[in-house]
Amino acid sequence: MVTNVTNFSRSGLYDWMAQRVSAVVLAVYSLFLLGYVIANPGMGYAEWHGLFTQSWMRIFSMLSLVALSAHAWIGLWAVTTDYLTPMTLGKWATGVRFLVQALCGIIMFVLFVWGVQILWGI
């Protein structure tokens, strides 16, 4: 049996909702950024830098970074609890799953802090 101690919110319903809200935020953000780059061919540094120094863009980026972290954690939690189980790995499953989740968590944390640093550093 897979016990539920590593999921995002200790509540499946809350995880479900968080995953969907963060999905919408990420969809809007990625479409916006992609659209912006496509709409501005040959963009220079001034314009690119200018976009990310505006308050609304910083808030929008921060929101998306938080959403990305939550979305990635819930998504990878679902994948690891689906596939890294005693059925696929035998008796070491819990240990392996915990280590994989810990590794994912550390990577996500590093990327999150780095992202904050970039957004706040400019």
Added chain:
Amino acid sequence: MLLYGLDKSLASEQGFAEVKECLTSPLAKFVVWVLLSGLMYHLTAGIRHLIMDLDIGVTLESGKLGANLVFIISAILIVLMGVWIW
């Protein structure tokens, strides 16, 4: 990798030029295309997932149609991304 690019491109004018220069290489273009392809597929399948949360397309028939639509739409988007990049 993407964060490194963002960091460098925002840090200075010179960094921006370097990132821009790097993105002209065929390998970098290919990598960006692969990453965008993953994003496009994930995005299309994710939107289908949200639509199915609304109880639309949850029968066997419509589920198959939806899955096929995701393949077709994401394939078109992936090709378009390729056209844009090259």
